[in-house]
Amino acid sequence: GENVEQHPSTLSVQEGDSAVIKCTYSDSASNYFPWYKQELGKGPQLIIDIRSNVGEKKDQRIAVTLNKTAKHFSLHITETQPEDSAVYFCAANDMRFGAGTRLTVKP
Amino acid sequence: GAVVSQHPSWVICKSGTSVKIECRSLDFQATTMFWYRQFPKQSLMLMATSNEGSKATYEQGVEKDKFLINHASLTLSTLTVTSAHPEDSSFYICSARPPATGSGTEAFFGQGTRLTVV
Numbered sequence: 001g002e003n004v005e006q007h008p009s010t011l012s013v014q015e016g017d018s019a020v021i022k023c024t025y026s027d028s029a030s031n032y033f034p035w036y037k038q039e040l041g042k043g044p045q046l047i048i049d050i051r052s053n054v055g056e057k058k059d060q061r062i063a064v065t066l067n068k069t070a071k072h073f074s075l076h077i078t079e080t081q082p083e084d085s086a087v088y089f090c091a092a093n094d095m096r097f098g099a100g101t102r103l104t105v106k107p
Numbered sequence: 108g109a110v111v112s113q114h115p116s117w118v119i120c121k122s123g124t125s126v127k128i129e130c131r132s133l134d135f136q137a138t139t140m141f142w143y144r145q146f147p148k149q150s151l152m153l154m155a156t157s158n159e160g161s162k163a164t165y166e167q168g169v170e171k172d173k174f175l176i177n178h179a180s181l182t183l184s185t186l187t188v189t190s191a192h193p194e195d196s197s198f199y200i201c202s203a204r205p206p207a208t209g210s211g212t213e214a215f216f217g218q219g220t221r222l223t224v225v
């Protein structure tokens with residue numbers, strides 16, 4: 001099955017700065033890459049996703065980039081806010097998750 | 108987005124008893140549902156993938172006789188933790204994927220069930 005690796009495991013930024021989280025995958029046949037945000041005690045919520053026929057997708061302050069050749073994809077959050085603080089997970093289309101990144105945005 | 112409801116949100120049970128967790132897709136039919144377990148400060152670990160009307164596919168290391176999965180309808184899947192022990196205490200989460208969309212589309216998550224075995 002797919003193997004997804006995610007870095008970093010923790011990330012602390014100042015409010016207003018940008019945050020970048022990276023994931024790599026092993027199965028070249030994977031074609032769907034979602035990013036989820038999980039707040040304490042809750043289930044994951046999809047925040048953005050990208051399919052293999054697209055290199056970049058943006059939704060307001062959030063963007064995802066995909067490099068199929070290198071088999072990696074990244075989440076970019078700009079102008080971070082304290083409410084962005086959460087754990088973020090990447091996944092590949094058979095729904096296996098990366099290890100997660102705990103993002104802390106300091107006011 | 109579509110809604111997936113998981114019940115109960117939390118449960119405490121005695122060691123040796125069984126616990127059933129329900130996962131319902133409220134506004135769409137889910138041919139595929141996924142069950143995950145999440146320990147504190149860890150990632151979601153896929154336990155099994157269930158397809159409506161057929162046997163679940165379990166991940167390596169997950170005991171199928173201990174974690175019974177039933178996906179009898181397009182809107183309901185259940186996970187039964189049999190003969191629960193304290194080490195089974197965890198956060199269990201389900202997700203559901205709409206039909207006829209293959210693996211390249213979003214799955215919707217339930218709110219999770221916190222199981223505590225005492």
